[in-house]
Amino acid sequence: RKEVEQDPGPFNVPEGATVAFNCTYSNSASQSFFWYRQDCRKEPKLLMSVYSSGNEDGRFTAQLNRASQYISLLIRDSKLSDSATYLCVGWGGATNKLIFGTGTLLAVQP
Amino acid sequence: EAGVTQFPSHSVIEKGQTVTLRCDPISGHDNLYWYRRVMGKEIKFLLHFVKESKQDESGMPNNRFLAERTGGTYSTLKVQPAELEDSGVYFCASSQETSPPSLPEGTQYFGPGTRLLVL
Numbered sequence: 548r549k550e551v552e553q554d555p556g557p558f559n560v561p562e563g564a565t566v567a568f569n570c571t572y573s574n575s576a577s578q579s580f581f582w583y584r585q586d587c588r589k590e591p592k593l594l595m596s597v598y599s600s601g602n603e604d605g606r607f608t609a610q611l612n613r614a615s616q617y618i619s620l621l622i623r624d625s626k627l628s629d630s631a632t633y634l635c636v637g638w639g640g641a642t643n644k645l646i647f648g649t650g651t652l653l654a655v656q657p
Numbered sequence: 658e659a660g661v662t663q664f665p666s667h668s669v670i671e672k673g674q675t676v677t678l679r680c681d682p683i684s685g686h687d688n689l690y691w692y693r694r695v696m697g698k699e700i701k702f703l704l705h706f707v708k709e710s711k712q713d714e715s716g717m718p719n720n721r722f723l724a725e726r727t728g729g730t731y732s733t734l735k736v737q738p739a740e741l742e743d744s745g746v747y748f749c750a751s752s753q754e755t756s757p758p759s760l761p762e763g764t765q766y767f768g769p770g771t772r773l774l775v776l
Contacts, residue, residue, distance in 0.1 A: 549699070581759070589769065590661075590748060590769050590770055591748070593758065593764055634700070638757055638758055642705075643755050644705060644713065645690075645692070645700075645750075645765060647699045647701070649699040
């Protein structure tokens with residue numbers, strides 16, 4: 548079983564829609580979690596950290612549920628520029644390595 | 658400030674040949690990481706340097722892969738001999754400190770990657 552699992556998508560949504568991505572993790576995966584964004588043929592870039600108390604940054608909200616080992620990312624009022632692959636990522640703590648999910652592809656349509 | 662740079666951006670080689678990838682981290686970043694993404698799979702950790710020392714090389718697939726970071730500045734990743742399954746995108750990342758990425762000093766900044774195709 549993969550340490551971090553995501554629905555690969557693609558998610559095709561119209562501009563202005565609200566879209567939610569989910570991710571689950573195994574016990575061994577991580578202490579901390581993050582959402583990264585990767586544009587086509589580019590490098591991954593940190594989007595936001597994920598906390599149990601929730602974390603909101605503008606149109607983006609991330610949530611961590613440790614009891615269910617579940618992580619979510621909500622994007623409100625989708626823009627064309629939000630089209631990208633969204634990577635659910637754990638941080639290995641003592642090992643300091645990032646543990647990536649396969650990513651979820653989002654395509655926002657005009 | 659310059660970001661993480663990688664060279665070459667693309668490499669096409671034949672099975673059995675040798676390829677050397679280079680990564681220049683952000684200036685002042687002691688921590689350097691190699692990751693790779695093979696077709697259809699997730700990005701996976703290969704190894705982690707702190708300055709010139711290998712902190713963790715648990716992700717290195719086999720002894721055909723050799724990473725070095727002499728002098729604690731840039732790093733090279735050599736694949737010798739290359740096999741078909743080595744094809745993928747090799748990312749380098751660097752961070753200032755060995756800290757959670759939620760902290761600014763722990764954020765791992767990625768380079769653009771080297772796309773390797775082994776024929």
